[in-house]
Amino acid sequence: MQSRSVGGAISSHPVHGTVRSWDDESGWGVLTSPEVPGEVWAHFSAVQTPAPDAFASLEPGESVLFTWEEADQDGYSYRALRVRRPGDPETDWDGDEHRTDGDQTDEADEDDDDEEDDVFALTDVHIEFDDERDDR
Numbered sequence: 001m002q003s004r005s006v007g008g009a010i011s012s013h014p015v016h017g018t019v020r021s022w023d024d025e026s027g028w029g030v031l032t033s034p035e036v037p038g039e040v041w042a043h044f045s046a047v048q049t050p051a052p053d054a055f056a057s058l059e060p061g062e063s064v065l066f067t068w069e070e071a072d073q074d075g076y077s078y079r080a081l082r083v084r085r086p087g088d089p090e091t092d093w094d095g096d097e098h099r100t101d102g103d104q105t106d107e108a109d110e111d112d113d114d115e116e117d118d119v120f121a122l123t124d125v126h127i128e129f130d131d132e133r134d135d136r
Helices: 106-113
Strands: 003-010 015-023 028-032 040-043 063-073 076-084
Touching: 028 076, 040 063
Parallel strands: 040 076
Antiparallel strands: 003 063, 015 028, 015 063, 028 040, 063 076
């Protein structure tokens, strides 16, 4: 599994999407959303579960909320940072309404119309991996 950050767009808030494919055995799958310009690679470690030790899995066709970053990951240009089901208990995501009943406030609806909320933060992150191990 190859991973390399290319520095670029990061979602400023969770977006709604759908699980296109998921493989429990390999622990990853692909998400899609009209708010992301391409398919998004997702690893099981990014999937938030209601119970801390629960098995993290998704079903193809399932609706999800996720944050993402631009990255070169196994042939995909985008990688999910956090993924959760819309009906799951609240999270600590910035910008999330922390509501479990699915209702939105009038203020939240006004924010959805504000184009500034849809601007992506830019970052320049570079991570290098050393394949050689020092077994001292």
